[in-house]
Amino acid sequence: MSLSEILQKGRVAVNCGILGVRISRKYIYTHKMSEKPAEHTASNGFESKTPFLIGVAGGTASGKSTVCQRIMEKLGQQHKEQTERRVVCISQDSFYRTLKPSERLRAERGQFNFDHPDAFDDKKLLSILKDILAGKKVEVPEYDYISNSISHRSHTIYPADVVLIEGILVFYFPEVRELFHMKLFVDTDSDTRLARRVPRDIMERGRDLEQVLNQYMNFVKPAFEEFCLPTKKFADVIIPRGADNFVAIDLIVQHISEYLKKNSSDKVQLQLSTLAPSVPSSPQRSGKGGRPH
Numbered sequence: 336m337s338l339s340e341i342l343q344k345g346r347v348a349v350n351c352g353i354l355g356v357r358i359s360r361k362y363i364y365t366h367k368m369s370e371k372p373a374e375h376t377a378s379n380g381f382e383s384k385t386p387f388l389i390g391v392a393g394g395t396a397s398g399k400s401t402v403c404q405r406i407m408e409k410l411g412q413q414h415k416e417q418t419e420r421r422v423v424c425i426s427q428d429s430f431y432r433t434l435k436p437s438e439r440l441r442a443e444r445g446q447f448n449f450d451h452p453d454a455f456d457d458k459k460l461l462s463i464l465k466d467i468l469a470g471k472k473v474e475v476p477e478y479d480y481i482s483n484s485i486s487h488r489s490h491t492i493y494p495a496d497v498v499l500i501e502g503i504l505v506f507y508f509p510e511v512r513e514l515f516h517m518k519l520f521v522d523t524d525s526d527t528r529l530a531r532r533v534p535r536d537i538m539e540r541g542r543d544l545e546q547v548l549n550q551y552m553n554f555v556k557p558a559f560e561e562f563c564l565p566t567k568k569f570a571d572v573i574i575p576r577g578a579d580n581f582v583a584i585d586l587i588v589q590h591i592s593e594y595l596k597k598n599s600s601d602k603v604q605l606q607l608s609t610l611a612p613s614v615p616s617s618p619q620r621s622g623k624g625g626r627p628h
């Protein structure tokens with residue numbers, strides 16, 4: 336059964352161990368109304384030809400960016416010119432607010448809470464998402480984890496059919512949350528997330544081991560429990576094990592590709608070269624002896 340068929344079935348909460356699907360009444364309404372998805376009557380108040388906006392939340396290092404990358408790859412979007420992309424991805428990290436001098440010093444010592452909602456400029460995020468939904472071209476800054484600030488570089492996000500926005504707290508701010516047409520939560524075990532965060536922060540974000548572990552224990556873990564985890568209930572689709580969950584990713588890709596196909600009459604044909612379901616080939620995929628997370 337395809338994801339869209341599941342979506343037509345009514346208010347259900349399914350968790351078959353592979354893919355948890357939670358569908359709200361509002362969401363079903365959106366999709367039942369969208370016989371012609373190109374003109375989806377959005378539950379978010381934006382009507383007709385606005386991009387399909389997908390929020391991807393989950394704890395740090397749960398695999399949010401990797402899941403988004405896989406979706407882009409499977410839809411043949413990853414290597415396209417920015418101007419040609421029909422699916423684009425943005426990170427919530429681009430919307431960290433500018434720190435005051437005293438906060439900057441604390442951040443340098445690993446004593447600033449980047450996992451608290453106050454660390455974000457949610458108004459700016461909201462405003463950019465509204466511009467995207469209005470079909471505008473927007474500039475999204477790149478975030479620099481080494482200087483703990485927005486870098487001088489930015490990316491131009493051209494109008495696209497589908498926009499993915501990933502981040503730890505994308506479902507936290509109600510006004511932002513309400514804009515999404517689809518909400519995904521990447522649900523990866525916390526030991527696995529910590530095991531991935533340590534090398535990533537040391538190799539890519541200029542931290543040392545002590546700093547990473549202190550930050551994790553003092554801020555990341557408690558804030559995850561207080562602010563991020565409770566937003567899982569807003570998700571339409573929960574993806575256990577993140578990017579390892581080929582079945583979930585295939586179902587999501589299938590759903591997006593159906594939307595794109597129906598929306599592509601006046602556009603270049605989408606290259607759906609890799610849409611065939613993934614065949615289990617490793618213990619992790621088949622569930623025999625894979626990592627227990």
Ligand SMILES: Nc1ncnc2c1ncn2[C@@H]1O[C@H](COP(=O)(O)OP(=O)(O)O)[C@@H](O)[C@H]1O
Nearest residue numbers: 394395396397398399400401402531535578579
């Ligand atoms: N399924 C996976 N298996 C192994 N490593 C992974 C997997 N998913 C993500 N990673 C690695 O874990 C780290 C965090 O992943 P990332 O996708 O950036 O997470 P997030 O965006 O949630 O912070 C990266 O170094 C990434 O390469």
Ligand SMILES: Nc1ccn([C@@H]2O[C@H](COP(=O)(O)O)[C@@H](O)[C@H]2O)c(=O)n1
Nearest residue numbers: 394395396428449450480483484503555
């Ligand atoms: N200057 C910063 C900004 C953010 N962080 C941490 O990044 C995490 C969010 O990014 P993910 O890719 O892991 O989702 C968040 O947990 C912050 O702690 C940081 O360390 N420094």
